[in-house]
Amino acid sequence: MNIHLTKSQTGLDGVSAAETVLSHVDGERGELIIAGEHVGRLAATSCFEGVTARLWNGASKTTLSEADVRASLGAARARAFARLPELLAATGSMGIVDGFRAAVAGLRAEHGLAHEATIVGAFPVIAGALVRRARGLDPVAPDPSASHAADTLRMLHGRAPETREVTALDAYLVTASDHGMNASTFTARVVASTQADLFAAVTAGYCALTGPLHGGAPEPVLEMLDAIGSRERIQPWVDAALAHGERMMGFGHRVYRVRDPRADVLKTAIEALASDGADLPFAGEVEAYIRSALRRKNPERPLETNVEFFTAILLDALAIPRQAFTPIFAVARAAGWTAHAREQQRTGRLIRPSSSYVGAMPAD
Incomplete structure (x- = not known):
């Protein structure tokens, strides 16, 4: 007898594979x-x-x-x-x-x-x-x-x-x-x-x-910020990307249905590096607008910021090459x-x- 799994189950969502204290x-x-x-x-x-x-x-x-x-x-x-x-x-x-x-x-x-x-x-x-x-x-x-x-x-x-x-x-x-x-x-x-x-x-x-x-997700966050380029381009760029069905890099997570707790930890760490090339105000404006745009697009289940967004900014501020x-x-x-x-x-x-x-x- 064939047992057909749901799409969620084929990704092992909700399946416990081990007991861990870690x-x-x-x-x-x-x-x-x-x-x-x-x-x-x-x-x-x-x-x-x-x-x-x-x-x-x-x-x-x-x-x-x-x-x-x-x-x-x-x-x-x-x-x-x-x-x-x-x-x-x-x-x-x-x-x-x-x-x-x-x-x-x-x-x-x-x-x-x-x-x-x-x-x-x-x-x-x-x-x-x-x-x-x-x-x-x-x-x-x-x-x-x-x-x-x-x-x-x-x-x-x-x-x-x-x-x-x-x-x-x-x-x-x-x-x-x-x-x-x-x-x-x-x-x-x-x-x-x-x-x-x-x-x-x-x-x-x-x-x-x-x-x-x-693990390959942080680099595209920087590519997205580079493509937006300036504060006046945030709204038109994001709106156009969402209208074409493009993914917002650094938003959404397979497990988290709310904000990734690691995002705020890294955002705090970046604040001390803001003078070293981390344009946190610009990134913060991009994050805020994308979050609001995603809420408008899908108010029942909006995508929230994940760890990749601030990982990219932090590692870039530390002059670590994207590769x-x-x-x-x-x-x-x-x-x-x-x-x-x-x-x-x-x-x-x-x-x-x-x-x-x-x-x-x-x-x-």
Whole structure:
């Protein structure tokens, strides 16, 4: 007997694939909880190392402190830099997004060292080296004593970052560290459920992240803002785009039915960077007009601002090239991927969903 699924069910909407202590998304209430804390409070009171410790402790029942994670990530960045010639050799003439995938696939276990730190520590080293290679520059060696956010910026730009820059990127890393059973995290958990190692699981997670419906969305936000160009063009440009059925980049979400809670966290982080090229008043006017236009178009279920809108503005203000947005997203999400993969290995079983066959049956 064939069982036909609804359109929603074919996307696994509402289907619970795992029990987790790592994060919870409530789309109706616009709520994101990471490791037992609301994302807004977590971004205001913690740092990337702190939230990573919470995620890893929840996944593996360890008792790592923020200082433990900071030390292990600093050491892992140094080890990754020592292996950089080998890792970059696999990237050939690839661009930043594809080169990052190839280099990540070359990571391997280090004797006696936690896979989680090896992976999360290597990601900003690889991203920084690829960005600088694209600019015709040599990679910058990491500073193991620096925070993950500060060292990420340092390896990207070849200079010591300002405190406000570090604060802004750290808020982004915390906010993007985990987000429930999103496509890339689910991919990582599926691979981990086979008892493949964390390196395979995270490589698969990154591949899922590169899709335009997942991690590839921030860059088009900037392209939209570029196309609008000036305040006087906001209304006519948006009205014409909606009349032609075009999608407003940075609005709407598969899960959230109200405003994405991460949007306001990042908007707050951007305010301190407004003098560094982030035209927040202009972006704010664009956001406000698009929200009102979408409410007029669909008053019963208007699309709200999502995290991609302010992610694009924040990363652009930090002078991170658009081609590196997806790898920098991965720098943050690697904390969640490693935690979910480890939790799946520890508590889950092989993920093997069924399907609804709608093809032809044998004649006999």
